[in-house]
Amino acid sequence: MSNGQEFINNYNQGTEYAQGFVTDVETIDVPKGLSEEVVKFISKQKKEPKWMLEWRLKAFERLQSMKEPDWQKPKYPKIDYQDLYYYSAPKSLQDQPKSLDEIDPEIRKTYDKLGIPLLEQKRLSGIAVDAVFDSVSVATTFKEKLGEIGVIFCSISEATREHPELVKKYLGSVIPMSDHFFATLNSAVFTDGSFVYIPPGVRCPMELSTYFRINASNTGQFERTLIIADKGSYVSYLEGCTAPMRDENQLHAANVELVALDDAEIKYSTVQNWYPGDKDGKGGIYNFVTKRGACRGKNSKISWTQVETGSAITWKYPSCILQGDNSQGEFYSVAITNNYQKADTGTKMIHLGKNTRSKIISKGISAGHADNTYRGMVSIHPKATGAKNFTQCDSLLVGNKCGAHTIPYIENKNASSEIEHEATTSKIGEDQLFYCRQRGLNQEEAVSLIVNGFCKEVLQQLPMEFAVEAQKLVGISLEGSVG
């Protein structure tokens, strides 16, 4: 088995959501509800410095006067924020196991089952993993080896203690603390996520990745990730996500910030396979995520690639702020919704610097009773002379009970810019299916083949080890959608 196969998992178990199991561990939970005490509790659990707690409390204070946004297309029942748990961590991790061998065997087994071995002898070569279980980081592999070349790869909690100067400088610098309701909520109660710093001129020699797992019930997961690529550096980072099958909806509200300085490049890939709910739309994760990258330096580049197959509702717009002259932003997206899943996703490309370029390729696939919206913004500011954007949004419908929508916003304040937008909507053709089946492929193989062809431009952006698995995932997400 290739690394990618192990990483994203073995999906051979058919239509059943193979990652839907629950791990039985003793946990430390905070009392239900959102309060100053809870914020303090989380900070204390993380052994955070005082400045970090103050930052959280400021966010908590701001939150009191903020309202949940409601402009998105997928509506959901009101979330009772006092009825959620904001922290859940396996008890065994309280004292932070010193070595990977000390990790609770139950948790180790969980990751083995998910195809992410954490133990030394089984580690994936070429891929360093930070494993986040509910509110805590379980382990980060290859930390020492990466440290030798100055790369910092650790949990964000550890970074607030070990690298406060970097965290202070960059945390909230891309997504301001009071940006919007969910970003502010996250700023107050964020638990774990990854921290990456690549020093000047270093090309990170391995793929960095984080695997997010929600295990506890009634618990929100508030991931916080911060990646900084210093001058002339390069890093490729991948995140994967799974959760148990539960009848309730669970909230995952993450903030991810990327900063690329002069001549630096960050490639950020997501394979999101949170529990999507059952075939009648019961349960599933609310994936309400704020992802934003700043191309702060000249000639810098940030590229987002996302394959979104899970979650009951996906609501996110990984964006690029193109500040540095000649900087580039890219967004490649495949969003698949089946049964009663809903997605409202896209990107924002904010052109501030001269000769900034952006490219958006979005492929939305809708099957069953699902609804899929591309929403995106291209904004060219007055000083962005010579800015260029190309956008292509394609939607594919499988069956006749699903929906696809494209909502592009374009703001142009500089006459020298070039903006292109192309959009198509098509239905998976009966003739295409017949042709494939006449050549011996069964219905599911035929759908998978046609859809993969449709997504090809995006899937080929993924790191090679993962592209093959993502292709399989695309097929499995659509099982049972035709005929």
Add this chain to the structure above:
Amino acid sequence: MIEIKNLKASVDEKEILKGLNLSIGKGEVHAIMGPNGSGKSTLSYALSGKEGYNVSGEIKFNKKNLLELNTEERAQEGVFLALQYPTEIPGVFTKNFLRTSLNSIRKANGESELNAIEFLKILKEKSTELKIDDEMLARPLNVGFSGGEKKRNEILQMALLEPSFIIMDETDSGLDIDALKVVSNGVNSLRDPDRSFLIITHYQRLLNYIKPDFVHVLSDGKIVKTGDWKLALDLEKEGYGQFIN
């Protein structure tokens, strides 16, 4: 080998095939000719199992009734339909499609799947015979192919999949004389004592290159006359008028 009995097919309550009988022996080449609207394409879809047709009667093939099998099961049994208008599938490279197809059929017949190297070796052999260059195989399936390329691609698939019963639906339509020769040569090279053909065509032209053992005239959903290849020549001269009520 193929025994079609009282085959009826209708679409949206409209009966198109009205009790067709036809028997095709091993290694035989049969041609079906007929005017527009006589049910030629419907026959090819009824045989290959396209959805959307209400079909009754019996199609016996290798001791199985094809009507009990779905499209892919028939293909896996060895039924191949060369389409009049082969479908375009964007983003799916022709080479990958051919390998997926061949492996699906091998798997269904209990044979091992071919790895990339084994497959490319076979593909090279077959495509060279049909004068198909690599560049075409590296393009997405049928996307932007000329009419001739699409038909050659169909013949290549026949050669790869080695079906035992080949139905060709107006394969000659839209081909210039050079392409017609290439296609006909390809078909002739596939003629085999264990392989039967049903060639559906409007015109006698194709039958100059692929000489059938039998020619049938299809009119109003039934076979109204059967003869040898000379019947095709008569039809070319006299037209279908004599068979239309």
